[in-house]
Amino acid sequence: MKYITIKDIAIRLNISKSTVSRALTGAGNVSAETRDKVMTLADELGYKRNELAANLRRNQSRTIGIIVPEMLTPFFLYVIISIQNVLNENGFKVIITQSHEDVQAELYNLQLMDNYRVDGIIISICHREQNVKEYMRIEKKGVPIVFFDRVPPAMDAPKVVVNDYMKSFFMMEYLIRSGRKKIVHMAGPDRIPNTAERKRAYKDALAKFKIPYTPELVIDGENERSEGERVIKDFLKKEIPFDAIFCFGETLAIGALNYLQSQGIRIPEDVAICGFSGTYLGTIITPQLTAIQQPFEEMGRLSAEMMIERLADPDAPYRTVVLDAEMIIRQST
8 A cells, every 4th residue: 555645745735845734733834725725635645644653754653662561460451551551641652572581582672662653651561680681772862761670680770560568468457357377479580670679578577576487388370370270389389287378369369269169178167369460350250359450540640651751751760659549349258
C-alpha cells in the first residue's frame, strides 16, 4: 500500500512541496484559493500526516517504550493500562514489549526501543544486574528510563516501588500471631530484586518471635501456577511438618493451594497460605487468597508522570517513590 505524501499533492497541483506543507499546517504566505485546493485534494486522496517523520524532524518521537517481564498475570497488565492512560492523555504513544523473564530478550527490547528512537523507557526488570550497563548506556544518550516494581538495586535512577520488606514482614507477623509457627517461604528466583527483600523479611519476622530459622522451609520457584504445584509437591515428599506458606507471588500461591487441596490438605485449617500481588485471581479460587495488594493504578500513573517530568527537565534529581500496599485478609488464612 502506497501512502499519499506531500510530494504527490504538489505534483498533482503543480506547486512546491513547501507550499503544500504550509497550506496543510495553516501557515502564512499561502492564498486562500491554494489552501482550499490543497485541502480538497488531500481529503480526496486520503492524505495522512506522517507524524513519525514530523516528530523526528523535531528530534522527538512522542513515543514511550514499556518493557515488562511478562503479561500472563494481571499485575503487569493493570500497571500498563494505567501508564498508557496517562501517556495517551498527554499526547504520547506507547510501544509495549515483554522480556519473558529472559535477560537476552530484555536486552533486545531495550535496543529495539533505542533504534526506534523512543523518547523514554518505562521498565520492570527481569534480572537484578545483568542489563545495568545497557540501562546506563541508554540513559547517557539522553533517553530517560523510569523503573517500577522490579528495580536495579545498584543503579541510581527514577523508581516507583512498594516496600517489599515491610509488607512481607507484616504478613509474616500476622501469620505468626495467628498461631502459625512452621511457615514455609515459597520464594521467587534470586535474579528478581524483590526476592531478596521478601526473604529478609521472612527471616527477620521469625527472629522477632524467637522462632528458629530452618533453611529447609525456604523453597525457590518461578512465579507461575505450575511451579507452585511442582514445588509444593516436591516439598511434601520430604515430610517436613508445616502449617503455613508465605508465597513470593500470587500465581505461586494459587498453584500450591490447588495441589494441597488435591491431597486432602485443608486450607486454612491444616495450612494457611498467602501471597504477594493481590489481583482478582486471588478472589476466583476457593478459599479466596489472603494477599498483599499492590497499588497497580497508582504505580502506573506515577511511573508515567515521572517520565513526563524527566522529559520536561532532564537534569532534575532522581527520586524514588515508595508506595503503600494493603494487606487483604481472606479465607485462605
